Amino acid sequence: MLTHPTLDQLHALGLSGMARAFQELAAASEADGLSHPEWLGLLLDREISVRQDKRLAARLRVAKLRQQACVEDIDYRSPRGLDRAMMQKLIMGGWIDAHDNLVLVGPTGVGKSWIASALGHKACRDNRSVLYQRVPRLFSELALARGDGRHARLLRTLGRADLLVLDDWGLEPLDAAARHDLLEILEDRYGRKSTLVTSQLPLEGWHEIIGDPTYADAILDRLLHNAHRIALRGESMRRVRTKADVNA
Known part of the structure; x- marks a missing residue:
């Protein structure tokens, strides 16, 4: 008779995880041998797990990572210059705590976006806010936002994320508005938040793609001064997998 009132109270308090665990324990014969502290511990463990899952799902919805990838x-077997020891340090997330940046460069298809998504997913699991942007x-979105009054709000959003992933950097030269916006974003984040950049373009070509020398110096100083760098190489992994499928 006490089961239903208890469940109603748990649901009323928003403790859905504890409510489900309560039902399962009440229906399990082996639960009869549990002490009150053990019962309570199991209920709390389930509630914590449910809340962590909900928080992760919410962070992933906001992050909008390009790929479903996990660290x-x-x-590490494909010959593309990926150092396991360095990656393990990055996976631990200390670089995000230190507000450092990370730069992933290499030819198309070697897995830059996938690794960036995996690190973004791990940051979400670590209860950090993440935002992915191509x-x-x-x-283009910032240019539209400048015309409809959302520009300042969008810049604030880009500045707040614990980890901002900027994917496919350097595909085309920047115009004056893009240079200004990029400098504002990096200035807001420098020393406060972490930025992860992926690019097909080698670092020595970044100055030219920005265009204006003064802006280029300012942007690259804020982006690369405290950046960990990974240079990937090798054949496209998509092409390698296709060959393997054909030869299987």
């Missing part, structure tokens, strides 16, 4: 699935689309 546990990173492929650079060409971001600058």
Whole structure:
């Protein structure tokens, strides 16, 4: 008779995880041997797990990562210059706590976006806020926002995330508005938040793609001064997998 009132109270308090655990324990014969502290511990463990899952799902919805990727699935066997020891340090997330940046460069298809998504997913699991943006689309969105009054709000959003992933940087030269916006974003984040950049363009070409020398110096100083760098190489992993499928 006490089961239903208790469940009603748990649901009324928003403790859905504890409510489900209560039902399961009440229906399990082996639960009869549990002490009151053990019962309570199991209920609390379930509630904590449910809340963590909800928080992760919410962070992933906001992050909008490009790919569903997890750091546990990173492929270290393919010959692309990916150092396992360095990656393990990055996975731990200390660089985000230190507000450092990370730069991933390499030819198309070697897994830059996938690794960036995996690190973003791990940051979400670590209860950090993450935001993913493809650079060409971001600058188009900022140009539209400048015209409809959302520009300042969008810049604030980009500045707040614990980790901002800027994917596909350097595909096309920046115009004056894009240069200004990028400098504002990096200025807001420098020393306060972390930025992860992926690019097909080698670092020595970044100055030219920005265009204006003064802006280029300012942007690259804020982006690269405290950046960890990974230069990937090798054949496209998509092409390698296609060959493997054909030969299987």
